[in-house]
Amino acid sequence: MSTSADTAHRKNASDSEDADPGPGGFIILFFIIGLSAAWIGGWVIFPKVLYSKKEQPVQFNHLIHNPLVKNGCESCHFFREDGSFAGVAKLAQCVSGCHEEVQGIDPQEAVFVNEYVAKNREVPWLIYARQPDNVFFSHAAHVKLAKMECVTCHGYIEQSESLKTYEENRVTGYSRDIWGRNLSGLALNSWDRMKMDDCARCHAEKTARKSSVQTEKEACFVCHK
Numbered sequence: 001m002s003t004s005a006d007t008a009h010r011k012n013a014s015d016s017e018d019a020d021p022g023p024g025g026f027i028i029l030f031f032i033i034g035l036s037a038a039w040i041g042g043w044v045i046f047p048k049v050l051y052s053k054k055e056q057p058v059q060f061n062h063l064i065h066n067p068l069v070k071n072g073c074e075s076c077h078f079f080r081e082d083g084s085f086a087g088v089a090k091l092a093q094c095v096s097g098c099h100e101e102v103q104g105i106d107p108q109e110a111v112f113v114n115e116y117v118a119k120n121r122e123v124p125w126l127i128y129a130r131q132p133d134n135v136f137f138s139h140a141a142h143v144k145l146a147k148m149e150c151v152t153c154h155g156y157i158e159q160s161e162s163l164k165t166y167e168e169n170r171v172t173g174y175s176r177d178i179w180g181r182n183l184s185g186l187a188l189n190s191w192d193r194m195k196m197d198d199c200a201r202c203h204a205e206k207t208a209r210k211s212s213v214q215t216e217k218e219a220c221f222v223c224h225k
């Protein structure tokens, strides 16, 4: 059965190479449209909805600083006398000898000096590697005892000229770096994500050699407070 409009359409269509796709063609077309919509929703829109983006309060350039400081990374990220890790440099370290006054011409430097140094306010840095509060992590155990390098868990952040945008999972409040950027869960590098399984996998590998008696799973309290 065909209407006159339909025949007109067929006439036009016959001019071009591909004629009426027929019902099978439409099904495939709708399938592709549906699939694309799901794909765009899942891979493009979903992460945008799930993660809220936050810029760091001040920009920071590791490449510029590394050759200027005396003790390399430890000038800023050092272990205290008691073995605990100081984390990110505190304001006092940045100020002493260097940032009492604006250095250079970078506008971010002026923001840093005027908003934080002059007002004696600590910079509220957003920590990409931050784990939830119930997780216990010790840098001393990994860096000092196990002699691991920073790059194993953090990647090459020290070779960066700027700090990337921080992304916070709206549901869990986690940093995106914990579950990883790749939605399929694929991790090519050891620093692509740092979920419980990632910690546990390395512990299983590293401790297997140490003891012949191996428990299936490490005691939860090793990593949980």
Ligand code: HEC
Pocket: 056, 060, 062, 065, 066, 069, 072, 073, 074, 075, 076, 077, 088, 089, 125, 126, 127, 128, 129, 130, 150, 154, 157, 158, 163
């Ligand atoms: C002059 C001080 C300074 C020096 C030197 C320095 N850093 Fe940093 N580092 C910072 C600041 C400031 C940040 C920004 C904090 C943040 O990530 O929110 C940072 C961030 C980091 C982070 C990210 C922490 C996180 O999860 O947010 C890592 C890892 C790091 N630095 C490693 C290194 C390594 C490795 C070196 C030596 C090659 C180094 N840094 C040298 C100041 C310094």
Ligand code: HEC
Pocket: 073, 077, 086, 087, 088, 127, 129, 130, 131, 132, 135, 136, 137, 139, 142, 143, 148, 149, 150, 151, 152, 153, 154, 194
């Ligand atoms: C075994 C993995 C691992 C290694 C190796 C490692 N880190 Fe971390 N780092 C972490 C984790 C996990 C956190 C988050 C800790 C938390 O939330 O309590 C972190 C947090 C940090 C922070 C932010 C701390 C804060 O709260 O201010 C800095 C800075 C940092 N690491 C620098 C380094 C540097 C420099 C090295 C090398 C000397 C290093 N890390 C080695 C896993 C690692």
Ligand code: HEC
Pocket: 131, 135, 136, 137, 138, 141, 142, 145, 146, 152, 153, 190, 194, 195, 198, 199, 200, 202, 203, 206, 207, 222, 223
């Ligand atoms: C790439 C390997 C690796 C990764 C990733 C790793 N660890 Fe470890 N961790 C070790 C090794 C090796 C030790 C043992 C250090 C030692 O005692 O010699 C250790 C020790 C520890 C300890 C101290 C245990 C004790 O008996 O005192 C804690 C706590 C810990 N890890 C928590 C974590 C957490 C939480 C994560 C994930 C955020 C993590 N680790 C990721 C290798 C790793």
Ligand code: HEC
Pocket: 131, 132, 134, 135, 178, 194, 195, 196, 197, 199, 200, 203, 217, 218, 219, 220, 221, 222, 223, 224
């Ligand atoms: C090797 C370290 C490690 C061990 C051992 C470990 N966990 Fe975890 N766990 C983590 C880390 C890191 C996270 C946060 C990242 C994530 O959610 O994967 C976490 C997250 C969790 C969460 C989700 C909490 C939240 O705030 O979302 C639960 C529940 C949990 N662990 C239970 C356990 C139990 C039960 C055990 C013992 C069988 C255990 N864990 C052993 C490292 C560990």
